[in-house]
Amino acid sequence: MTRRLSQALAFPIAILALLLSTAPGRAAGTDVDATLPVDGVSRSYTLHLPPAAAGGDPLPLVVVLHGGGANADSAIALTGFSAEADAEGFIVAYPNGTGRLKPTAETADQFSWNAGDCCGAAMRRDADDVGFLRALVSTIEQERAVDRHRIYAAGFSAGGMMAYRLACEAGDIFAGIAVVSGAILVPSCTPSRPVSVIHIHGTGDEAVPFKGTAERESYARAKFPPVQESVAFWAAFDGCQAQPVARATVLGIKVEDYPDCRAGTAVRFDVVEGGYHAWPDGQMTPGFAATPHIWHFFADHPRL
Secondary structure, three states: OHHHHHHOOOOOHHHHHHHHHHOOOOOOOEEEEEEEEEOOEEEEEEEEEOHHHHHOOOEEEEEEEOOOOEOHHHHHHHHOHHHHHHHHOOEEEEEOOEOOOOOOOOOOOOEEOOOOOOOHHHHHOOOOHHHHHHHHHHHHHHHOOEEEEEEEEEEEOHHHHHHHHHHHHOOOOOOEEEEEOOOOOOOOOOOOOOOEEEEEEEOOOOOOOOOOOOOOOOHHHOOOOOHHHHHHHHHHHOOOOOOOEEEEOOOOEEEEEEOOOHHHOOEEEEEEOOOOOOOOEOOOOOOOEHHHHHHHHHHOOOOO
């Protein structure tokens, strides 16, 4: 960012401001890399502060969880949540999951999450990722102005499964979660309170099959339930109507909304017809980008 600004000093201030506000992919906020000790283990994360954070007013917080074999940097690149945060005025945290006990040079930056019956080294080591993410939110609340009624989690793949575990075990913190290409893999999900849920999934997903698997799959060595079961579980717990209201939004997307949920919550299921194991960015399915879609769902559903 510094180098780019220095190259632009010859431009009039008005033109420079226009370039900064319109250049694709450029985030005007600030990234802060930090570590947090949890049970004697140093855990790392990147915190993105939008320009609105300078005003001092409490802002929403979104915790973005990377997929298996990935990391915070890849979540930043994959989702584009930082640019959305700058435009809409919320804070984003990108935590790193747990890696191998003895990583190689190739696996040093590959992490996953203990989402219950998934995934990888994090599951095998029984990493306390719920404890880590609770501590992460608490630390950010102590250091920044956070709206406690607007704390959310969004995750892709293994990160989506971890988001479901947070809804099951940390519903006292998170008002809502977003899951892209995930499923509930918590052996016994016993939520403490209603949580808003939006789930996005492609019918052609081969990594986390839409219809589930009869046996443990090679991916994450997990047995996946049908995706619909994860959504239906939350619709039932949140006290929504049992039958969703289906509608089409854009070509290839079917939206199922479960109405009349309790405590101001909502449950939505976005089915991407033919979609694969990916974070929709508006190109795979023109007119449908997951990140702004998720944020608007979050913004409409604070904790009451």
